[in-house]
Amino acid sequence: MTEFWVSLLVxxxxxxxxxxxxxxxxxxxxxxxxxxxxHMQARLGPKLVGPFGLLQPLADGLKLLTKESIxxxxxxxxxxxxxxxxxxxxxxxxxxxxxxxxxxKLFGVEVKPIVADVNIAVLLVFAFGSLLxxxxxxxxxxxxSKYAFxxxxxxxxxxxxxxxxxxxxxxGVILLAGTMSTTGIVQxxxxxxxxxxxxxxxxxxxxxFCMLAEAGRVPFDIQEAEAELVTGYNVEYGGIRFGVFxxxxxxxxxxxxxxxxxxxxxGGWSGPRIFGPLSPYxxxxxxxxxxxxxxxxxxxxxxxxxxxxxxxxxxxxxxxxAALNVVITAFVYYFV
Amino acid sequence: MPWMNKVSADRIKQxxxxxxxxxxxxxxxLHVKKEKLLEFLSFLKNKEGYKHFIDFFCMDFPDxxxxxxxxxxxxxxxxxxxxxxxxxxxxxxxxxxQNLWACAKWAEREAYDMFGVEFEGHENLRRMFxxxxxxxxxxxxxxxxxxxPEVELPSLTELxxxxxxxxxxxxxxxxxxxxxxxxxxRTEKARLQKKAQLVLNWGPLHPGTHGTIWFLFDLDGENVxxxxxxLGQLHRGMExxxxxxxxxxxxxxxxxxxxxxxxxxxxxxxxxxxxLLGVDVPEKARYIRTMFAELQRINxxxxxxxxxxxxxxxxxxxxxxxxxxxxxxxxxxxxxxYRLTSAFLRIGGVHYDLAEGTLDVVKAFIKDFPQxxxxxxxxxxxxxxxxxxxxxxxxxTKEDVFNYGLTGPVARGSGVPYDIRKLEPYAAYDEVExxxxxxxxxxxxxxxxxxxEEMVQxxxxxxxxxxxxxxxxxxxxxxxxxxxxxxxxxxxVFKSLESMVKNFRIVVHGEKAPKGEVYVSxxxxxxxxxxxxxxxxxxxxxxxxxxxxxxxxxxxxPKLIEGRTIADAIALLxxxxxxxxxxxx
Numbered sequence: 014m015t016e017f018w019v020s021l022l023v024x025x026x027x028x029x030x031x032x033x034x035x036x037x038x039x040x041x042x043x044x045x046x047x048x049x050x051x052h053m054q055a056r057l058g059p060k061l062v063g064p065f066g067l068l069q070p071l072a073d074g075l076k077l078l079t080k081e082s083i084x085x086x087x088x089x090x091x092x093x094x095x096x097x098x099x100x101x102x103x104x105x106x107x108x109x110x111x112x113x114x115x116x117x118k119l120f121g122v123e124v125k126p127i128v129a130d131v132n133i134a135v136l137l138v139f140a141f142g143s144l145l146x147x148x149x150x151x152x153x154x155x156x157x158s159k160y161a162f163x164x165x166x167x168x169x170x171x172x173x174x175x176x177x178x179x180x181x182x183x184x185g186v187i188l189l190a191g192t193m194s195t196t197g198i199v200q201x202x203x204x205x206x207x208x209x210x211x212x213x214x215x216x217x218x219x220x221x222f223c224m225l226a227e228a229g230r231v232p233f234d235i236q237e238a239e240a241e242l243v244t245g246y247n248v249e250y251g252g253i254r255f256g257v258f259x260x261x262x263x264x265x266x267x268x269x270x271x272x273x274x275x276x277x278x279x280g281g282w283s284g285p286r287i288f289g290p291l292s293p294y295x296x297x298x299x300x301x302x303x304x305x306x307x308x309x310x311x312x313x314x315x316x317x318x319x320x321x322x323x324x325x326x327x328x329x330x331x332x333x334x335a336a337l338n339v340v341i342t343a344f345v346y347y348f349v
Numbered sequence: 350m351p352w353m354n355k356v357s358a359d360r361i362k363q364x365x366x367x368x369x370x371x372x373x374x375x376x377x378x379l380h381v382k383k384e385k386l387l388e389f390l391s392f393l394k395n396k397e398g399y400k401h402f403i404d405f406f407c408m409d410f411p412d413x414x415x416x417x418x419x420x421x422x423x424x425x426x427x428x429x430x431x432x433x434x435x436x437x438x439x440x441x442x443x444x445x446x447q448n449l450w451a452c453a454k455w456a457e458r459e460a461y462d463m464f465g466v467e468f469e470g471h472e473n474l475r476r477m478f479x480x481x482x483x484x485x486x487x488x489x490x491x492x493x494x495x496x497x498p499e500v501e502l503p504s505l506t507e508l509x510x511x512x513x514x515x516x517x518x519x520x521x522x523x524x525x526x527x528x529x530x531x532x533x534x535r536t537e538k539a540r541l542q543k544k545a546q547l548v549l550n551w552g553p554l555h556p557g558t559h560g561t562i563w564f565l566f567d568l569d570g571e572n573v574x575x576x577x578x579x580l581g582q583l584h585r586g587m588e589x590x591x592x593x594x595x596x597x598x599x600x601x602x603x604x605x606x607x608x609x610x611x612x613x614x615x616x617x618x619x620x621x622x623x624x625l626l627g628v629d630v631p632e633k634a635r636y637i638r639t640m641f642a643e644l645q646r647i648n649x650x651x652x653x654x655x656x657x658x659x660x661x662x663x664x665x666x667x668x669x670x671x672x673x674x675x676x677x678x679x680x681x682x683x684x685x686x687y688r689l690t691s692a693f694l695r696i697g698g699v700h701y702d703l704a705e706g707t708l709d710v711v712k713a714f715i716k717d718f719p720q721x722x723x724x725x726x727x728x729x730x731x732x733x734x735x736x737x738x739x740x741x742x743x744x745x746t747k748e749d750v751f752n753y754g755l756t757g758p759v760a761r762g763s764g765v766p767y768d769i770r771k772l773e774p775y776a777a778y779d780e781v782e783x784x785x786x787x788x789x790x791x792x793x794x795x796x797x798x799x800x801x802e803e804m805v806q807x808x809x810x811x812x813x814x815x816x817x818x819x820x821x822x823x824x825x826x827x828x829x830x831x832x833x834x835x836x837x838x839x840x841x842v843f844k845s846l847e848s849m850v851k852n853f854r855i856v857v858h859g860e861k862a863p864k865g866e867v868y869v870s871x872x873x874x875x876x877x878x879x880x881x882x883x884x885x886x887x888x889x890x891x892x893x894x895x896x897x898x899x900x901x902x903x904x905x906x907p908k909l910i911e912g913r914t915i916a917d918a919i920a921l922l923x924x925x926x927x928x929x930x931x932x933x934x
Contacts, residue, residue, distance in 0.1 A: 054668035159549050163571065163915070231662055232734050241557055241660075241919050316734045317662030319916040320571060 019122055027128050031108050039264040040070045042305070049306075050313045073256075080252035085157055088249065092155035097254050100148030103141040104261040107269035110134035112196045114282045114293040126294070127196060134195040135187060138273060139180055142227060145266065146172040149246050152258070156249035164245025167235045167320045174327035175226040181335035182219040185342040186277045189213070195273075199281030208280040215338045217278045219331055224270040224308070226323065229262050231312040235320045271304035272297075352377035353425075353432040357397060365389055375624060375867040378433045386436050387444050390421065394449055399423040399432060401767070402754040404879060404896040405446070405456035407438075407464045409490045417466050419443045422868060422881070422896070426751070426765070429772055433868065438466055445471040452753040452904040463488035463588075473540070478581030478933060480528040481536045487589055494593050498523030537565065540577045545569035549915065553582045557919050559656060560929030562903075564918075571914045576907040580900075580933050587934040591893035595859030596622050597696055597836060599893070604690035607899065607931035610649040610874045612641045612681070614931075615694040617871025620775045621880035622696050625867045626834045626860065632777075633818070633825040634698035639777040640711070640814035641681065641693060642871075643807040647718075648677040649874035650800050650807075654725060657797075657923035661738050666728055673721050680710055697835030698828025708815050715812050722804060730801075739794035743909040743921040746791060753908075754901040757876030759925060762799045763791030769872035781813040793924040834860035859888025875899040875926055900932040 044059065044066065051058025059066030084093060112127040131137065146169055153165020186209050187193055190201035202208055210217045226233040242248070247258040275281060275297060284296035318326075358370045358377065368389065369380040381389045393399040401424035408418045415437035424431050436443065443460075445468035446453045457468045458477040465486040468474055476483065485492055502524045503512070528536075541548065544567055551557060551564035558564065561582035567575045587606065591599045603618045604611040616638055623630060630638075655670030678688045684704045685691035693700055729735045745755065745763045760767045768785045770778040786802035788795025829835050836855050837848035864886040870879030876898020883892040902925050910918050 050664070054665050055672050056668060159547060163549075167571075231664075234662065235916070241915055243556060313665050314728070315663065316658065316729070316732065316738060318734055319738060319914060321914065322737055 023122065023124055024128065027126075031128055032105065035105070035108055035265065035268060039260055039268065040074060042264045042268070043073065043260075044070045046309055046312075049309055053313050074253075077253040077256040082254070083251045085249050087157045089155040089157070092151050094254075096148050096151035096155055097250070097257050098148075099144065099151060100261045101257050101265075103144040103148070104265040104269060106141045107138060107266070107273070110137050110195050111269065111272045111276060112199060112281060113297050125196065130194065130196055132192065132194045132197070135183060135193045135198075135277075139176065142179070143172070143176055145227070145261075148258075148261070152250065153246040156246075158249050160242045160248050161246045164235075164242045164248070168229065168246060170320065170324050171226050171233060171235065171327070174324045175223045175331075178219055178327055178331045178335050179223040179227070181332065181339055182216040182223065183277060184335075184339045185209075185213045185216045188339070188342050188346055195276050195281075199276055199283070202280045203283050208278060208283075210278040213278065213338070213342070215334060217274070219335050219338075220274055220278065221304075221307075222331060224267070224274065224304075225311065226327070228266040228270060228308070230267065230308050232315045232317045233323055234312075234317055235323060267305055267308050268301065271301045271308070274304055275300040351430055353379075353430050354428070357428075357430075361393075361397065364392065374865055376433050377431075378435055378866075380435050383436050383439050383443065386419075386434075387446065387449075390423075390434065390446055391449055393423060393432070393434070398425045398427050399430075400751045401426050402450040402452055402751065402901075403431070403877070404754070404881070404894070405453055405460065406881070406894045407460040407466050407488075408883060408892045409464060409488065411490050413437075415439060417441060417443075417464055419460070419466070420881070420894075421446075422879070426767065431868070441465060442467045442469055444469050445474075447471060450752050450754065451749075451908070452901050455900065455904045462486070465489070475539050476536070476581075478584040480532040480581075481539050482532050483526070483528075487586055492589075494589065496525035498525065500524060500526050502527065536579060540579060541565045541567060541575065543567055545574040551918075552579075557660060557922065558929075559922070559927070562927070562929055562932070566910075566915060566918070568915065571916070573910050573913060573915060573918065576910050576918075578903065578906060580929075583929045583933040585934065587895060588893055591890055591895075593889065595855075595888050596626070596834075596862065596890070597855065597859070600694070600696070601690065601692045604692055605930060606895065606897070606934055607649075607873060607875055607878070607928045608689055609652050609928055610645045611689060611691050612638075612645040612685075612693055613649075613871060613873045614878060615692070616642050616776060617869065617873065617878045618880055619694050619696050620871060621867055621869035621882055622862075624869050625862050625865065625882055625884060626696070626832070627863075628697045628832045628835060629829055630698060630776075631826045631829055633821050634827045634829075635777040636814045636817050636821070637699050637703060637827065638694060639781065640811050640818070641684070642776065643810045643814070644677050644680060644711070646807045646874045647804050647811075648674055648681075650804050651677075653800060653874070653923070653926045657920075657926070658729060660919045660923050661735070663729065663735070666725060669721070669724060669728075673718065676714055676717075680707065680714065683707060683710070695828060695836065697832055698826070700838075702823075702827045703818065708819060711811060711815055715808060715815070718808055719805075722801070726801070730798075736794065738916075738920050739797060739924070740792060741790070742793045742913070742917050743924060744790060744792045745905065745909070749905060749908075750791075753905040755876070755905060756898045757873065757902065758796055758799045758803060759876065759902045761786065762788040762796035762924075764788055767877075769870055769877055773870070775869070775871060777814070777817075778810075780817075781810045783807075783810050793920050796924040834862075861886060861888050862890075870896065873898055875928060875931060876902050878931070895934055897931045897934060899927040903927045903932055 048058040059069040062068040062072045109128040114126045116123055116125040149165045149168045153161040186198060189209055189212055190198040192198060247255055279300045282293035282297040284292065286292040288295045361368060362370055365385065367382060371378040371380065403422040403424050405421050408420060410416060410418065417438040419436050419438060421434040422431060423434065443466055445457055455477065457471055458475055460466050461468060461474055462477040462479055463486060475481065485497065498521060501522055547568050549566045549568050553561045553563045563579035563582065565577050566573050587602055590602060600615060600618060603614040606614055651670040651674045655667040658666035681691055682688045684701060684707055685693035747763055747765055750760045750763050750765045756767055764787050766785050766787050771785055783806045786799050788799050828838060830837060836852050841848040842852050862884045864884055866883045868879060868881045870877045877896065878898055879896030881894040882890045885891045906922065906925060909921055
């Protein structure tokens, strides 16, 4: 019985740590992105609030929290608020299945740095990823605005297309690892002594594309398309309710999917032990933020696609490629 | 640009006996009766090659029985000749020429809006700039300049605290009526009959429209079934203002039309007035004008590049383009004193001599800019996504260029080498070398390439101007001091009596222009900006018509967007690059 209570306590602590760290890091990514974009664009970025503008996210948050709450008169109130929750929760839930390091013993209790080490972890990721689209659709529908409506429909079309590609691109890795558990996949890579990106380069590239599409980053940010749809699906939201959407989509989602990419393709926490006991965690974070950095870099460089082009590329090029990749992997794995 | 030659005029005279040919000092006018108008214009278009529609507008002569005169300006691209066709309305009616030239639809709407002239056979004759239900016609001579005081429009303070005595502000209590929400709804309904699923409004305030244009898209999913554009949110009645100002006074107003290329506007305007008044411009002034006009063109194209790329999601190009713009702005500010609406040119010259060090700064810019252009090319030109968004989008055929009166980079993108700087050189354009880039397909990508190459050519012109200006002595005159219509420079006014008297006379009475008419246009970054001035010998123009390149270029938008998606609309609009200050005037 005590074992149950201990593991519950450990889980609760882990939940709070993950929530605290990633919500905090997520909001500080806004600072990083603004600074980064600023320097890319020959300007300085935030610099006035605190040293190097470090307090900017706090100021932004305060501003958003103290804004007057304006709800459109003809909005569907329940769905309108539900959309905010549905945008944030699945993005956070994704972190539940991500292992940040190897298990260790603390006061005689074995602790795994993962909130839920389940054997269907990858499936869960897809489930939460699909749930995410409801936030967008609900917000577009409930706002009763044409811009929001068009934006959310675009996003829905993209997510449906790219969920499928995402699934297929990950299948190869699952075949190689022989498990759907995220810790299992990392262990498999460590045991084989090789990262799966070596066996699955095509899948990795496809995964990156899907990540951009799911997170609504340039060049796939059609649901925002500020020039055409103002900002698309979240145009009728104000204050912190408005702030939640980019936080969930642009930051939490990107981080979670990057972390997953690290787990699936880049060997998770494996790496030379050059940072002492914290080495696995640091390696994980370095790889993860390397990917996040890559996403931001693309965001501030490329123009955006058209909606019909994105779905076309997804269904006509990426899906056959991903399927082919799975078939070849299966053949090679079975016969070699 | 020469006007219709004698041989063709005689040939026309034989074909149409009752057409009067009038050779004025600066133009060739053909007077035709209203009944014969359509037949005559289609003859000019199909047989004589006058197929490029330049402009249509009306003039009001309250003393005449017919009162309204319609004026068509046409251009023959093969012979490089222009002609003006004039016809008198009967009972306030003229035939519509929309079947000959599609853009006439918009020009006729404008004439209807401003003069109340009705057009028989127009598909949807609505007000162009003002709203449905507005009862007056502002460009008629009997419409007072100050408007008609009919409604009380309280200020916000008055609404909140009531009217005080004395009032919180000291302007008139009564004003001309402004549009109400019902008026706007009526306007919207009158423009577009919904055929498909939903009507999406863009504007009047929308980030994609680069100003206050109001687009109506009838959407089927994301595909545009039909589209119309409601203009007029920035309509200030420039033409009416011009009729009530001395020639020199109107100059700053031209800055506020296409506010991104203020000096180009001024150049077109002063060229027209100088031709009318017969003012010679000193060599130095001509080169200064050319140099600044070309810098302004680069400036304007940079804004187009930045905002166009921003619309398609390339966020960084925008700030890169603005970084270069800032340098040009500084050069202009250092010489004119203003960044945007510079009012730098004067009739007969320029306001100031070149500021010290200007040429060095410009030379540094010339040296630096090609590398920057390379950066832009690297970011966009071979970018797959950029190609996908711009290639084969909004293809304009050569026929459409003529039918819609397209000019500037939009015409050149379709392979029509229509460039006023070459065809009718003004300022110092006949003394500098440059090429006119043209496109092949006429899609958004071609227009993009044409504008990018134009920046290179502009830089070439600037370079030649700099080397010429360096050779000219510092004491060379920058304004024509001899001509009676040219105001003396400020520093002389305080020192010499003659200059002071001269300026006093011009400011108080204006300088009388000779009777006659003149049409002069300049090659602006947004197409041909033409000024038609009809003078009755007064110090103010009787009628000043502004031919806006941006307006005619925009007129093809509804046609191009039909059947395409809403995301293409943004790429297309960026490539047509309208500036609302000029379309609305």
